[in-house]
Amino acid sequence: xxxxxxxxxxxxxxxxxxxxxxxxxxxxxxxxxxxxxxxxxxxxxxxxxxxxxxxxxxxxxxxxxxxxxxxxxxxxxxxxxxxxxxxxxxxxxxxxxxxxxxxxxxxxxxxxxxxxxxxxxxxxxxxxxxxxxxxxxxxxxxxxxxxxxxxxxxxxxxxxxxxxxxxxxxxxxxxxxxxxxxxxxxxxxxxxxxxxxxxxxxxxxxxxxxxxxxxxxxxxxxxxxxxxxxxxxxxxxxxxxxxxxxxxxxxxxxxxxxxxxxxxxxxxxxxxxxxxxxxxxxxxxxxxxxxxxxxxxxxxxxxxxxxxxxxxxxxxxxxxxxxxxxxxxxxxxxxxxxxxxxxxxxxxxxxxxxxxxxxxxxxxxxxxxxxxxxxxxxxxxxxxxxxxxx
Ligand code: ADP
Ligand code: MG
Numbered sequence: 001x002x003x004x005x006x007x008x009x010x011x012x013x014x015x016x017x018x019x020x021x022x023x024x025x026x027x028x029x030x031x032x033x034x035x036x037x038x039x040x041x042x043x044x045x046x047x048x049x050x051x052x053x054x055x056x057x058x059x060x061x062x063x064x065x066x067x068x069x070x071x072x073x074x075x076x077x078x079x080x081x082x083x084x085x086x087x088x089x090x091x092x093x094x095x096x097x098x099x100x101x102x103x104x105x106x107x108x109x110x111x112x113x114x115x116x117x118x119x120x121x122x123x124x125x126x127x128x129x130x131x132x133x134x135x136x137x138x139x140x141x142x143x144x145x146x147x148x149x150x151x152x153x154x155x156x157x158x159x160x161x162x163x164x165x166x167x168x169x170x171x172x173x174x175x176x177x178x179x180x181x182x183x184x185x186x187x188x189x190x191x192x193x194x195x196x197x198x199x200x201x202x203x204x205x206x207x208x209x210x211x212x213x214x215x216x217x218x219x220x221x222x223x224x225x226x227x228x229x230x231x232x233x234x235x236x237x238x239x240x241x242x243x244x245x246x247x248x249x250x251x252x253x254x255x256x257x258x259x260x261x262x263x264x265x266x267x268x269x270x271x272x273x274x275x276x277x278x279x280x281x282x283x284x285x286x287x288x289x290x291x292x293x294x295x296x297x298x299x300x301x302x303x304x305x306x307x308x309x310x311x312x313x314x315x316x317x318x319x320x321x322x323x324x325x326x327x328x329x330x331x332x333x334x335x336x337x338x339x340x341x342x343x344x345x346x347x348x349x350x351x352x353x354x355x356x357x358x359x360x361x362x363x364x365x366x367x368x369x370x371x372x373x374x375x376x377x378x379x380x381x382x383x384x385x386x387x388x389x390x
Contacts, residue, residue, distance in 0.1 A: 001178060002169040002388060004041060004145050011107055013051045015141035016041060016171060017159050019148035020056035020075045020112075032078050034150075037368065039082055041147045041171035042110065046083075049107040053141055055158045056148065057126070061117040072115040083110065093118050094136060102140055116158040126157045134161015147171025149368060152384035153375040160387040168388050173368075178385070180344060180365040181376050187310035188342070189215055194301075194332070196221025197315025197349060200244040202374075206314060209379035211255050216308075218260045218301050220293045220317030220328060227252065227261050228281055235281070236267065238290040260304065264294030266318070266325065276324055292318025293328035302335050311336060311343040313350055314377060320353040329353050337362045346373035 018038040023030045038054075045052045059070040073089050080087040088111040090098040101111055119126040125133045134157040138144065144166040146152070146159050152174065155161075162168075170178070184191075193214040195203060200223050211217055219227055222239035229240050230248035252259055261281070267288040268276040278294040279285065293301070305311065317332060318325035333354060336343045343363045345351050348370040354360040367373040375382060 001175060003175045004044060004169050004171055007143050007145075007167055007169050009045060009048050009050050009143055011049045011051075012142040013053060013102065013105075013140065014045045014143055014145060015053050015055065015137065015162060015166070016045065016145045017055045017148045017151075017162070018042070018171075019150040019173075020054075020072065020079075021058050021150060022075065024069075024074065027074075029074060029078060032082075033368075035075060035079055035082060037173050038147055038171070041145060041173060042083065044172070045145070046085075046108050046110065051102070051105040051107060052110040053102065053105075054110065054112045055116050055137070055162075056112075057117045057151065057156075057158070058115045059117070061115065061120045064121065067118065067121070070115050070117065072112065076112060079110075079112065085110065087112055090114060094133075099140070116156070119157070127154070129155045129157050129161045131161070133157040135165055138162045138165035141166065144168040145171045146384055146388055147173045148384075149174050149177045149372055150370060151372065152369070153372040153380070153382045155383035155387070159384045163384075163387040170388055177367060177369060177373075181346075181367060181373070183342075184213075184310070184312055184344065184377075187213075189310070190308045191215050191310045191312075192305055192308040193217045194311060194313040194317070195219055195315055196223060196317040196329070197347070198222045198239065200226045200241040200248060203315065204244070204247060205378040205380075206374060207251060210312070210377060211251060211258060214258065214312075216260060216304055217255070217258055218304060220262060220297070220301075221315050222290075223315065224262050224265075224293075225290055227259070231261070233281055234284065234286070235290060236284040236286050236288040238265075238267070238284065238288075260300070262290075262293045262297040263300060264296045265290035266292040266294050266327070271319065271322065291322070292325040298328055298331050301332055305332070305335065305341060306339070308341055311341055312377065313343060313345050314347040314374070316349050316353045320349070320356065326353065326356065330357050333357060333359050333363070346377055 225235040225238035226241045317328040320326040346367045
């Protein structure tokens with residue numbers, strides 16, 4: 001894997017694609033993990049006396065009214081604080097003002113360029129990887145580093161476009177993600193996949209890819225009720241993805257000994273109903289919604305996980321946003337952590353659940369990629385990776 005360490009960046013103008021797509025509420029950054037995630041690479045470049053030029057997107061820009069709320073200058077004060085130095089900002093994504101700032105930059109200075117998606121307003125130039133834009137941005141620097149794992153599954157001008165024209169490599173954040181995720185290409189066995197979450201339709205390709213590689217697949221979340229329906233079980237008012245019952249039936253037929261379904265569920269009449277009851281899946285009462293896996297299922301899953309050497313987990317096993325229905329996810333995650341089973345979490349919600357449970361730093365790897373991680377688990381080639389490796 002070609003990383004920033006393999007390129008000569010001494011005193012060079014180093015373009016770095018970072019992921020500063022931070023969550024914002026009422027004009028304030030609510031979580032700065034993405035900024036902190038990029039620090040290692042930025043600091044390394046500063047140490048090498050580089051002139052550091054940062055690109056990132058923030059939100060989506062479809063119309064003029066999207067500009068103000070996605071103004072990337074919001075990141076400057078926090079980044080400056082974390083780096084303990086001044087951070088320059090260019091409010092334009094191209095043109096004289098930007099070029100002047102760069103021409104006047106001294107070694108070790110850091111410049112953040114306005115939201116790359118401001119370029120989407122005029123014909124989606126960033127998101128469609130318009131040739132001219134990638135070439136222009138590349139002309140501003142000497143080398144390119146891609147450290148934005150969250151967009152590595154997209155071919156945009158600010159990643160693939162620039163990479164095409166400059167000596168390029170991965171930053172430390174991307175290196176960390178790829179080195180962990182690629183362990184799944186050759187996992188120590190038994191290799192167990194845990195799959196939960198809301199919809200089967202979001203996960204079809206993940207299931208199809210992982211079912212061939214894993215030794216067992218443990219199903220939970222709302223997804224389990226589509227699988228149970230496929231077995232002819234009446235699941236009450238639980239969430240069922242009707243269009244994919246046939247898909248689940250085929251998976252169960254082809255991989256009968258691999259796929260494991262819940263035995264019981266913790267169900268209630270609604271999310272507000274305070275009287276949740278555990279019931280066997282064979283006997284879910286008609287007016288009940290299964291909201292979490294039940295005690296017997298938790299025990300069964302722990303038993304299967306006991307001897308596992310590698311676990312990959314996507315999607316929570318219940319409605320983890322509620323402190324009642326987070327229980328299945330909590331018990332299984334604690335079990336994995338306490339037994340030091342090599343576990344990789346992939347997907348926005350399962351990582352969010354790990355945060356809520358204060359287990360995020362205790363699991364072997366919590367992938368920050370969201371959609372990018374899912375595409376990795378689907379076994380797809382990711383454009384941002386190919387653009388550096390080729
Ligand atoms: P990830 O982001 O990890 O890929 P998903 O986005 O697929 O996960 O699913 C997360 C959502 O699934 C959560 O909002 C959670 O409430 C929901 N969910 C989990 N179990 C159930 C259930 N039994 N019924 C309804 N929703 C569920
Ligand atoms: Mg999600």
